[in-house]
Amino acid sequence: MSLANAAGMLAGFAVDAVLGDPRRRHPVAGFGRAATALERRLYRPDRVAGAAFTAVAVGVPVAVAVAASAATRRRPVARAVLVAAGTWAVLGGRTLRREAGQMAGALERADLPAARGRLSHLCGRDPSALDEPELARATVESVAENTSDAVVAPLFWGAVAGLPGLVGYRAVNTLDAMVGHRSARYARFGTAAARLDDLLNLVPSRLTAALTVAAAPVVDGERAETLRVWRRDGAEHPSPNAGHCESAMAGALGVRLGGRNLYFGRSEVRPFLGDGPKPVAFDIRRAARLSGTVGVAALALAAGTAAVVGLVARRGPAAGGGGRR
Numbered sequence: 001m002s003l004a005n006a007a008g009m010l011a012g013f014a015v016d017a018v019l020g021d022p023r024r025r026h027p028v029a030g031f032g033r034a035a036t037a038l039e040r041r042l043y044r045p046d047r048v049a050g051a052a053f054t055a056v057a058v059g060v061p062v063a064v065a066v067a068a069s070a071a072t073r074r075r076p077v078a079r080a081v082l083v084a085a086g087t088w089a090v091l092g093g094r095t096l097r098r099e100a101g102q103m104a105g106a107l108e109r110a111d112l113p114a115a116r117g118r119l120s121h122l123c124g125r126d127p128s129a130l131d132e133p134e135l136a137r138a139t140v141e142s143v144a145e146n147t148s149d150a151v152v153a154p155l156f157w158g159a160v161a162g163l164p165g166l167v168g169y170r171a172v173n174t175l176d177a178m179v180g181h182r183s184a185r186y187a188r189f190g191t192a193a194a195r196l197d198d199l200l201n202l203v204p205s206r207l208t209a210a211l212t213v214a215a216a217p218v219v220d221g222e223r224a225e226t227l228r229v230w231r232r233d234g235a236e237h238p239s240p241n242a243g244h245c246e247s248a249m250a251g252a253l254g255v256r257l258g259g260r261n262l263y264f265g266r267s268e269v270r271p272f273l274g275d276g277p278k279p280v281a282f283d284i285r286r287a288a289r290l291s292g293t294v295g296v297a298a299l300a301l302a303a304g305t306a307a308v309v310g311l312v313a314r315r316g317p318a319a320g321g322g323g324r325r
Contacts, residue, residue, distance in 0.1 A: 002306040002309040002313065003076065003311070003314075004077075004079040004083065005162045005306045005310070006303040006304070007080040007083075007084075007303075008083025009083060009087050009155060009159070009303050009306065011087070012084040012085065012087025012089075012091065013091060013093075013155075013295075013299045016088050020095045020098060021092060021094075021095045026089070028089065028090070028170060031061065031171060031174060032174055035057045035174070035178060038053060038057055043189060044189070045187075045188055045189060046188050046189065047188050047189070047191045047192065049189060050179070050188060050189035050193065051192040053189070053193075054172075054175060054196060055192075058171045058172055058196075061167050061168070062167055062168040064167075065086070065164040065166075065167040066164050068082055068163060069082075069162055069163050069164060079163075083163050083166070086158075086163050087158060087166060089170070090167070090169070090170035091150060092146065092151070093147075093151045093292065095150075096147070096150055096151075096288075096291065097143075097291060099118065099121045100143050100288040101284075101285065101288060103115055103122065103135065103284055104139075104281045104282070104288075107132050107135060107136060108281045112132070115132075115135050119135060119138060122138065122146075129262065130262070132280065133278040134259075134278075136279040136280050136281060136283060137259065137278055139279075139287075140250075140284060140287045141242075141246050141249075141257050143249070143284070143287040143291050144212075144245040144246045144249035144250075144257075145242045145245050145246060146291075147212075147249075147291040148201065148205045148207075148208040148241070148245045149173055151291070151294070151295040152208045152294065152298040153173070153204035153205075154166055155298045155301075155302035156203065156204045156207060157204075158306075159301070159302035159303070159306045162306075172193065173200075173201075175193040175196075176193050179193050179194075180194035180197060198239075202240065202241065205241035205242070205244045206244050207298070208294060208298075211294045212226060212249060212252055212294055213248060213252070214297065215252070215293040215297060218289060218290055219286040221251065221290075225251050225254070226248055226252045227251070228251065229248070229251030229273070229274050229275070230248040230251055233250070233271070233273040233274065234248070236271040237258075237271060237273070238270070246258075246273050249287060250273045250276070253276070253283050253286055253287060253290070254274070254276040255276040255277060255278065256272055256273065256277065256278060257273040257279070258271050259272065
């Protein structure tokens with residue numbers, strides 16, 4: 001059924017590219033509400049409770065996806081429709097690029113209040129004291145990281161495990177956004193979700209960086225320079241994954257990312273990534289264009305891999321038919 005999975009991912013990506021996220025009754029938002037209700041029942045400030053919460057919150061949707069995949073095992077059209085719907089639900093490429101474009105527009109108009117108001121759509125930093133370069137930096141970093149989280153990683157896991165891979169990855173990534181941050185409430189409870197998210201993004205984040213290197217000329221970047229910055233700075237970030245995406249983006253755009261990030265009630269100092277000036281509004285538009293190109297390349301790899309697996313599986317029994325009986 002890998003051919004049906006490939007067709008479904010292609011269709012779901014196309015729907016996301018045209019429509020973006022559904023404005024109402026988004027399945028991921030519904031999952032978030034269910035996870036919040038589960039958290040209220042299971043929360044305790046320790047890692048065991050957090051692990052149980054993560055296991056249930058991820059295990060239930062994955063089990064449903066496995067059952068749906070089993071039910072459509074001999075129905076390729078139904079399987080393709082399911083995978084298309086799942087792909088559309090878990091991808092966020094068009095919405096990410098749209099939010100980046102709106103931020104760029106606000107900065108180009110020198111409308112800092114509007115730009116600060118939009119930042120919450122992209123990341124969790126406190127925008128109240130941020131100027132144009134810092135708002136632009138936050139946006140470019142968010143575009144870089146979310147190109148992996150919202151596009152490349154779901155497609156990667158869809159190619160690996162079909163519908164359960166799509167659903168399972170999005171569930172883990174959503175839980176990480178909800179409970180995986182370093183706050184007093186979630187310092188221990190969110191550990192399981194954060195570590196699982198790190199694990200699932202190990203390969204996709206590096207694939208995102210590699211595709212960014214390949215696509216750098218789309219924004220007049222140099223592949224050799226992008227690769228150099230990625231190799232030098234990718235592991236400097238405190239996250240095991242985000243630094244790879246952000247450093248490759250910095251190298252492709254010729255800008256410098258990193259520095260002091262202000263959150264609500266705390267601040268973090270991140271290492272500098274890249275060698276150029278701080279980004280401006282125009283660099284946000286370049287980052288969005290590069291993100292779109294990387295997404296198309298990731299789709300080609302994911303759908304191509306699934307299709308090849310499907311073709312090999314089809315030919316396998318026939319290839320063995322000439323053996324001894």
